Amino acid sequence: MIKTLNNAFKLGRIAQSYMLSGTRGIGKTTTARIIARSLNYKTDHIDYPTVKFSGFGEHCQAIIQGSHVDVVELDAASHTSIDDVREIIDQIYYKPFSARFKVYIMDEVQMLSTSAFNGLLKTLEEPPPHVKFIFATTEIRKVPMTVLSRCQRFDLHRISIKDLIELFTKILHRESIKFDHEAVVMIARASEGSARDGLSLLDQAIAQCEDKIAVSSVRLMLALADRNRIMDLFEYLIKGDVVNALQEFSSQYDSGVNPSVVLHDLADFTHLVTRIKYIPEMADTLLYSEAENSRALEYSKVVSVTFLSRFWQMILKGIAEIEGFSHPMEAVEMVLIRLAHSVQLPSPEEIAHHIVAEKKKKNLMN
Structure with a gap:
């Protein structure tokens, strides 16, 4: 993803819309904010889209916190109708207030109604140059192909158990919390590749532990067998x-x-x-x-x-x-x-040998 975005920024061929797909809790919304930050990155020395950040830019803090006026975050699960999409369409023709691009981040985009998707199509075909869309979905198959074909798609994969273990271990060391390595492994497995779910389970384990996060307490918390x-x-x-x-x-x-x-x-x-x-x-x-x-x-x-x-x-x-x-x-x-x-x-091999042996035996008898 970084390589693709970097090349696009260098060549000045920035996509009008992006589609991020992947399971829950792997960082789709966070990634969308990082892309929005890249598009609007600006410092005293840099005034163009880039993936190479040299510290916080003028708009970075507000974008990360989700409070920037030109980066609008919407939950498509609660804004599913054509009327909700029309509100967005009516607003996109206004120039950004302070940023380079006006960015719309739409989570769970697969929840939009058919009429809402149809309403978006024309805008995605010919959007104003100052507007970018970033869509996120957990069910990419439910997004119409007509919409997908107009987006630059990035598939975010599950986080490996090894990476989750490293993340949780780093957090526990930073917080000076004692733990059993096996307990952390159990939490990482139960996370199913989701950092958000894993951090939630880790918080529960920390809240339940006294001296340290023990295997027995995590097993009880997760209802796991010994x-x-x-x-x-x-x-x-x-x-x-x-x-x-x-x-x-x-x-x-x-x-x-x-x-x-x-x-x-x-x-x-x-x-x-x-x-x-x-x-x-x-x-x-x-x-x-x-x-x-x-x-x-x-x-x-x-x-x-x-x-x-x-x-x-x-x-x-x-x-x-x-x-x-x-x-x-x-x-x-x-x-x-x-x-x-x-x-x-x-085994199948033993059965095959037995059949062959029986055939040979019959042939000899004949």
Whole structure:
């Protein structure tokens, strides 16, 4: 994005409208404000659009705070009608009060009605040179192609767990708050690539902690299962030990763990074991605890990829089953029984060899 904007500014080919797409909490509105700041950047030495800031310019502070008179922020979710769009159209022909461009930032643009989108089209085709539009959306497929084709599009990706861990760790060090690394990893995973959601969870963890952010308190806050006990359950299952597997699950259920969480965590650990089987170096990653990496590496040496793939598919099928059942504990128990017995099932290769052997046997008999 920076490279594209920088080249456009240098060549004087600045787009009239931009479309930012991505999931919630990854910085679409913040990015829109940064673009607005770039378009209107002005200092004693710089008076042209640029992505290379040398400190705060004349309009920067107000734009960042969302209070600049020439940078208008609108929530399309609450301004969906053609009348709301007409108000914007009526205003765009007025010159900016103090900035270089008048910028309209419209969040959740997919919420606009069909008539509102149609009202915007003519303006997007021939906007006044002093007006720029920046749209943000979480559902790009709901935006009409006629609108998309008139925008320069940027897709913002989810923030990686590694980057979120670094961000949260930096914040906690700055605030002089003690923490367990594994607790921060748990918060980063639960954020699902959203910095905003992650910071909200981090605030909750800080509010609940006394001396430090501990694994136990974060696990309770997020209603997560104990990862060590999930690994114990995984071990019982791959050994075909139904009795101990059911007892372990029952114990976790009695401690307040949601049955569906057990299956989701079991799927997550199965995925880790499978990845480590292909890439042993993955065991050194900081995205999982030392115990998880160590045990996953150990299990990867004794189970086949065929088994792990089948195990994974059965867990996913089980997750789908419990969503529509009124007694999730019973549903999970049946899934665990199937998983434990799957150890005894032959692999596709073994079945193929058996079929070939049977054919050879019949041929010899004939």
